[in-house]
Amino acid sequence: MKNIHCLFLMTVAFCIATLRLQGQATQETTGKAYKNVIRYDLSGALLYGPDRHIVFGYERVLKNNQSISINVGKASLFTADRNDIKTDSFSFNDDLKNNGFKINADYRFYLKKENKYQAPHGVFIGPYAAFAQFKRDNQWAYTDPNSQGKLVQTNLTMNIFTVGGEMGYQFILGKRVALDFVLIGPGFGYYKINAKIKSDLSQAQKEELRGAIKDLITEKFPGLNNILANKNFDNEGDIRTWNFGYRYIIHIGYVF
Template sequence: MKKVLYAFALMLFVSASSVQAQEHVVKLRPFNLLGKKLTVSYEQMITERSSFMVEGGLKLNSGFTMYESQLDTDDVSMGGDAYKQRGARIAAEYRFYPGASFSPDGFYFGPYLNANHSSLSIENAEISANGNTIIADGTGGFTHFGAGIQLGYQWVFGNGFTLDWTILGLGINQYRLDMSMTPQNPGEDWATVISDIDQAYQDHPVLGAHSNIYTEGEDLKADFGFPFLHLRSAIRIGYAF
């Protein structure tokens, strides 16, 4: 009888240790490395079926041509040979696992918050407006923060390794872009370009109500702030312990 009780107690201990070993997960988003981003996260179970996750990321020195295309209009275009961006990101998620039992394994859904800030620099930017082109250098910052809901699935394998797939997230982000451009050869064309840029963005269907373009000495200052619908998806690999 004592052997049976001992074996039963040992089984309970092993089971409890196994559960405890899967309450924490550290993860990495491998595909972000292709874009010179290092993104890591930590997830911890806080109840039998829910967890809390924090994620942080660093964007290394890399180009940001996506902003270039987003700021183009029918009358204004930007081009250059050295677009650089570096910054940091932080996010927090609450996850509910309907089928979990003290382990972040299976289908999940819940809300998330995120914030991001990057510093920007541009060299030899070609700013064209209505046929006038100016070469300028610039610096600035790009910030966005938002919130939304998401759903996904996480696999916790027997060896402790995990695969986390955020299938779809939907939220609202508030974006802000601040730029300061200094012309390499200021002249009469610079004032014309500034006026044309201001008019072009005032007429833009999305940016028009959220842009502020002005001059400070010979510098062109531009502020853009606008909300935007945000879709997200992510794959993370990790280890549960």
């Protein structure tokens, strides 16, 4: 969560500095209205790592200062090591697979009364929908003295679907550089998490191992610690819940 706080403070500071810039060439001074933006999710790359989060998007301005956009790309979970999680009987041993993807879309209304420039420059509000899937296979060492070095494999799948509303501001700097900030994005999401265990463990041992998996993802995944605070895996290895979430994104893009 410290990364999110730092990113937010950096965003506020950058916005203040940007608003002081005067005399920059924009579509108002060039006489040409640009209607397309291709963008890169900079905030996701900063939070999760540029190798694990590669999401690109496209925005198209429609009539009446409205636009529609879609963003899609690779998004995998955090990395882990052997010192992250240990229980009385299990310790984290290795990452076997770690992949996933994100896709989201929004419909924006650029507020004419609040904006000096034409869309896609200025304050916007609108609805959004987002879906993310993460898959992760891990290997755990069974540390019981009688286990003789037994290894246990787990398969984790997380599906998150969220709908909500957003408010933000998109700057057009120079002639073609777009900096897009989704600053307020409350939503309501459905979270489905499944943790399969490939081993003949007892039910108590499975509960202990799934508890370690829950500790791992809530420690590493921003926001899940609150959403899963009072949730536990059932006997089939599932957690299903609805909860409130939020959306906060910084994009950098090219206008054309």
